Amino acid sequence: MRTFESNHQTQEQSSELFFRPKTGAGLPTAAQNNSFFPPAHPSYVQRNAANSSGAAPDVQMQAAPAAAPCGPGLTVGRRRATIQPVRVARNDGTHPTERIGFSRLTELFGRCCIEFAISPPRTINRTDFQVVNDTGGAATPEENALAAAAPGGNHINVIVVQNFDTGGGVLNADSGGGAMSIPGATPSVIAVEGTSRTVIAHEVGHALGLFHTGAATFMRGTGRHGAANPRHVTLSQCNTARTSALLTPIAGNCCMDPH
Numbered sequence: 001m002r003t004f005e006s007n008h009q010t011q012e013q014s015s016e017l018f019f020r021p022k023t024g025a026g027l028p029t030a031a032q033n034n035s036f037f038p039p040a041h042p043s044y045v046q047r048n049a050a051n052s053s054g055a056a057p058d059v060q061m062q063a064a065p066a067a068a069p070c071g072p073g074l075t076v077g078r079r080r081a082t083i084q085p086v087r088v089a090r091n092d093g094t095h096p097t098e099r100i101g102f103s104r105l106t107e108l109f110g111r112c113c114i115e116f117a118i119s120p121p122r123t124i125n126r127t128d129f130q131v132v133n134d135t136g137g138a139a140t141p142e143e144n145a146l147a148a149a150a151p152g153g154n155h156i157n158v159i160v161v162q163n164f165d166t167g168g169g170v171l172n173a174d175s176g177g178g179a180m181s182i183p184g185a186t187p188s189v190i191a192v193e194g195t196s197r198t199v200i201a202h203e204v205g206h207a208l209g210l211f212h213t214g215a216a217t218f219m220r221g222t223g224r225h226g227a228a229n230p231r232h233v234t235l236s237q238c239n240t241a242r243t244s245a246l247l248t249p250i251a252g253n254c255c256m257d258p259h
Helices: 030-034 103-110 141-149 197-207 235-241
Strands: 044-047 058-061 075-089 114-118 122-125 131-133 156-161 163-165 179-182 188-192 248-255
Touching: 103 114, 103 197, 131 141, 141 156, 141 179, 141 188, 156 197, 179 197, 188 197
Parallel strands: 075 114, 075 122, 075 156, 131 163, 156 188
Antiparallel strands: 044 058, 075 248, 179 188
């Protein structure tokens, strides 16, 4: 295993208006009026259809079902980490690398009651960092220099480069590698453009103290940066990640849901 790992890779209830049918001269009776209105919304119960005097039906809101109880030991305090996206541009600031999405990161770690604050992207203007050397082993001097040029602080840098040069040329979509993590006070994930969002979650998992597993979880490598990892999370992974010093407690409790 690398010291500097490479990943060779409700329903929201709508508000509805219920109109009471009117009766009187020139107007249809309530019973007639009912024929023009669709059945009540399933979340409502309509009782006492219009009586002989034309009184409006009695409409009552039905109580929402109770939330399922949280399992033993799964109620925990919410925690948050900060992600600092970093793009790499040419020396003159043009042609920055693409942005990478973090939807899988928030989805998978959300099951552990871990949230992420995504900071506005920062840019490093160095042409020679757009393609960095990568040997598939420990971080190269160029990768370490790139990580050192990224912002410091209590966060995780996610740096996007154009490509890795593995010594035999740059990567293609089917090449091994393309994403790696460098530990430290401010850990950095370095990923090439086109890296899968679950691979980004995998690399951030390393930054939070998780290791590779042979089981079908998001911490199992795929061998290619464009190939998505499994999307399963275990309770053990949640408990380990939650101990990271990069996490800050925030208000409120949460029910972990590893699956």
